[in-house]
Amino acid sequence: MLKKTVVIVTALVLHILVANAQKNELITNIEGRKTISLNGKWQYIVDPYETGFYDYRFKERSENDNDAFWNSDVPKNKYDHKEYGYSDKNTLKVPGDWNSQDPKFLYYEGTLWYKKTFDYKKDKTSNRVFLYFGAVNYKTDVYLNGKKLGQHIGGFTPFNFEIPDALIKTKGNYLVVKVDNKRGAEEIPTLNTDWWNYGGITRDVKLVELPANFITGYSLQLTKLLPGDNKIQGNIKLDNNNASQVQVEIPELKLKQNFPVNGSMASIDFTAANLQYWSPKTPKLYRVILTAGNDRIEDKIGFRTIEAKGDQLLLNGKRLFMRGISIHEEIPQQGRRAYSRADALQLLGWAKELNCNMVRLAHYPHDESMTRMADSLGMLVWSEIPVYWTVNFGNEEVLEKAKQQLTEMIMRDQNRASIIIWSVGNETPISETRTNFMHTLLQTAKDLDPSRLASAALEVSYKAQGKNLNMIDDPLGKYVDMVAFNEYLGWYLGTPDSCQTANWATIYNKPLFISETGAEAQGGFISTGNAMWSEDYQAWYYKEQIAMLKRMPDNFTGISPWILADFRSPRRNNPTYQQGWNTKGLIDRNGRKKKSFFLLKEYYGEMEKMYP
Incomplete structure (x- = not known):
């Protein structure tokens, strides 16, 4: 009887410890901690029906269910019925998206189960061990040795769970991660986006050992x-x-x-x-x-000030003009999600070559290697959460998900000097409900970090107050520190020569920033007649845009054209010129620079002389 009581009490204690592990606050500066990498090859099971999570009545399986994919797949005896199993025949590289690692996963949206075994012995018995994920897209359930550590929702921000001492073993730990990247109407981002929905454990996985305090x-x-x-x-x-x-x-x-x-x-x-x-x-x-x-941690931190004073931006008290470029977290030559320092160096290296001093990391928080590399290279950063186009602005749970991602982004990167702007969204349609939603996010960002600017890419009223005057009068402009807007005059509206008579203004006495502009061009398609989809049309577009920029109002403080490199998007289906790619990049999918790259580089060189 005593033995049975001890078993029950131990199980209860373990249940409480695991429940508490799900409430862990994010640990920051993982680079400065003692860690063990769990990167590498992971076994996987494809599970589109989520058989490993639900039984045949579509009810969530119990913790000890023999058919739950988080439990051991090794039969207990020759009569143990197992209809699943992990095998070295099926492996994926972590970090990495599954879409680019096997052609069968190119368009896959659903559930994969990942499994990794590892041994671990703590340096000191009083220390605590955490399991840290840089990011997993999108919904993640984490199990260790058959016990659930927790769940995280959100595809681009880090999270961690504490591993109870009673759960971790020195040999043969069995880690299972359920990853579900299905899009959802009540999620952040929502169903409709203009980028590839890369699924998987897309960033580093680490064990972190820390002192008790x-x-x-x-x-x-x-x-x-x-x-x-x-x-x-x-x-x-x-x-x-x-x-x-x-x-x-x-x-x-x-x-x-x-x-x-x-x-x-x-x-x-x-x-x-x-x-x-x-x-x-x-x-x-x-x-x-x-x-x-007993805890000691090191970091490399830069110190600077950023402020919006009247209608100007000031960096360290001096006027700032941002020579920017927007970037998706992709390596175009391989059609995959970027995740490493080498990837960050490639993308930011291209931006430096373009004479940029700023990048807009669109449309979600990028890997931490990007922001740390930006610190080292001297690249200003706009960092954004994926409140993109039309989310359910009237749903309080959706707002909480957005606030969670905003909080995790800020907590991770609040000591990166390169980041000067927290962005809470992109091209959200105007309504009172939407403005209240976005205002709440802006206020959350300022409460968490009053030392930086908070903004969003706003809507434009084309030709609102006169034939050639385009007005940025989005009600959200009242609450942002910098009025940023996306414009595609000459691509989605008219032809590039439309820029010749176009003028821009805002009703707000604030800095004005063009957060996107661009035109598509298939790399290598040359047309002396400036045919649409050609590099020549895109070059014409940028020539006219640059001429227009030179007569912008005095509060014009910079631009981040769309986009550095071509990137995958299921929305782009022209069978000749797109084939699943958004081709607005200044660099094509093979890493080759288009004509427009050199036009923008020249303009930025001129602006650098004016605003050194």
């Missing part, structure tokens, strides 16, 4: 430029705190200060003399060391 996250920002002294403020958040103080050290500045902990938070406020500001010209990063009890 550790730093979960922190924010350090330059908040004021003062003669001789610069004010740096922020906070450090602790988990399961037993530390009375935290220490901040910046060796290069000979700075080391202690700050008291109040509850689980320490407020940071100090001045730093002789600080070199981060900027695209001088992307200075300082080694910062944070210590709380």
Whole structure:
């Protein structure tokens, strides 16, 4: 009887521990932690009917169900009936999308089960172990040794679960991840997008070992430029705190200060003399060391200010003009989701070659390697959540999903100096319900991080107040820090020479930014008559756009044309010129630069001389 009671109590404790693991707060700066990579080959099962999750009555299987795909696929005896199994015959690379790894998955939207076995022994018995995912698209259920660790919804932001000591084994841990990338009307993004719905474990998977009490996250920002002294403020958040103080050290500045902990938070406020500001010209990063009890973490942080003052943008107190380009998280030559430092270097390297000082990371948070690489290269960043076109703005649950993704994006990257704009969406149709929804997101971004701009790509009233005056009067403009808008004059409206008499204005006394413009061109298609879909038509488009930009109003603060490179999209079905690709890229699917690349590069070179 005693043995049975012990088993019941142990099972109850394990259930409580697993339930608590599902509530873990996001751990930031994984690069600065002790980690073990679980990347590599994972076995998989394709499960379009979700047989491994639901029984034949379409009810969710119980935890110990013999046919649940999260349990061991090894038969207990020769009479154990198993209708599923993981095998090395079926493997996928992690990180990576499944669509590009096997032709049969190109258009697949549904459920795959991933399995990985691993051994693990903690360095110290009192330490805690977390399972960290950089991103999984879209809905993820995670199981370890038959027990559910938790669920995450959202395809582009990180999440982690704590692994209870009673669950992890030194040998033969059995990790199963259910990934479902089906689009949904009540999801973020919703059913209708203009990019490929890459499914899978698309970013790094790591085990993270931490002290019993550790730093979960922190924010350090330059908040004021003062003669001789610069004010740096922020906070450090602790988990399961037993530390009375935290220490901040910046060796290069000979700075080391202690700050008291109040509850689980320490407020940071100090001045730093002789600080070199981060900027695209001088992307200075300082080694910062944070210590709380037995936990010590390092990061490389740049310090700069960004503000919208009247109708101008100021970086470190000086006027800023953004020579930008929009980027999708894809490697066109391989038609796949980007995920690595090498991928980030390729994409941002192209942007640098274009004479850019800014990138719009569309239309979702990109891999952390992109924002860290942008810090190092001196590239300003617009980072965005996938509130794209028409989500269900009247649904409170949809709003909460958007807020969750916004929070996870900001928490992960709040110490990246390169990021100057948090964007809460793109081309959302005007209505009071939508404006309230978006206003809530903008306010959430400002509450989480008041040190940066908050914006969105707004709607345009073409020829609203006169024959050739295009007005940005979207009601959401009242709440953004910078009025950004997408325009395709000469592609979706008229021909490129329409730009010759077009003028732009906004009713708001704020900086004005063109967040998209572009025309499609099949790489290598040359037409002396400027035929549509040719590189020559696209070049004509950019020539007329550039001439128009040169007479923009004084509050014009930059542009991020659409887009750096061609990318996959199921919406693009012209059998001759698209074939499942959006071809608005300045670089084609083979990595070859189109004529427009060099036109924009020349214009940006001129603007760099005007606004160094």
